Amino acid sequence: MDIARDATLHQRILNELESQIVSGAWPPGHRLPFEVDLAKQYGCSRMTVNKVMTQLAKAGLIERRKKSGSFVTQPQAQSAVLEIHDIKTEVASLKLAYSYALLATTEREADIEDRRRLDLEKPGPVLEVRCMHLAAGDPFCLEERLINLEVVPDARHADFSNVAPGPWLLERAPWTAAQHQIQAVGADRETAKLLKLKPETACLVIERRTWNTFGPVTHVRFTYPGTRHRVVADFQPSSSQPR
Structure with a gap:
């Protein structure tokens, strides 16, 4: 041999x-x-x-x-837990064609749920933006975002039909603090329909809230089909941790 x-x-x-x-x-x-x-x-x-x-x-x-x-297999995108990333870059890393579709925008006075999501102390105007990110023509990630119009008033006149709200906000309202929450959920009927899944299919949901020196900027919920995304994180031991 x-x-x-x-x-x-x-x-x-x-x-x-x-x-x-x-x-x-x-x-x-x-x-x-x-x-x-x-x-x-x-x-x-x-x-x-x-x-x-x-x-x-x-x-x-x-x-x-x-x-x-x-x-x-269906390729999986991966993102660092604490990284503010661009979904277009995620799709490009899979060598797939990226596209984007605006589903709806709604301006309103923040209700109780909006205030909870944005961490608002008092009522104020907010803009809700729902959009879909696609990879090779297939749903890749559903984005549901609230923008605090008191901190980012220009969002009221932004044309989100051509640009996703994430990159737009990073250019105009840089964040100074962020909070992430990650969980697995079963897709409800509406989400499943948008992502072309069966109801209750496992999905990865990443929620992010950001602030700058003027207050809460945005809260966004990204919903990925569970087989198409994973989250990674790098850790280092603290100086007080036993060696």
Whole structure:
């Protein structure tokens, strides 16, 4: 057995299959060639191909289904817990075409729920913006945002049909403090319809509230289908933590 040759061939097969997936040549749902066919194609043992497929599965690039074969998985975007990120950048990192659609805007006097979400001490005017972010034409994230018009009055006249409110706010109302809340929820009927899911499908919901020196700026709720997003965080031990 030529161990060096097998190792080199293993890496070659891995690189070529991974390239087909990452480049989008094999889109999500595409069935990969069967192991026996790949073994013939590369002139190697089926064991070598099996090891490659196992590695791709562990990396989350493919899903192996008993008796059906191996399929390219739906890619997952990931974001740092404390990062104020742009969803367009998330979609671009998946090598998918980004698009955006404004669903509705409503200006009103803040009700009790609005005040709770924005952490307002007293009533005031707010703007509610609902929009959908899409990846390759499919719903990627539902955005539901409240903007405090006393702190950001220009939002009243903004054209959110062409630009998402997140990037617009970052340019005009820089934040000085932020608070995040992350939870898993089952999609209600309306959310499921917008995201093209079955009701009660597991979703990842990220809520964020930001402030600047003038007061609360915005509260936003991002709802992602649970299979299309994950959250990551880096930690360092505090100086007082036992070593």
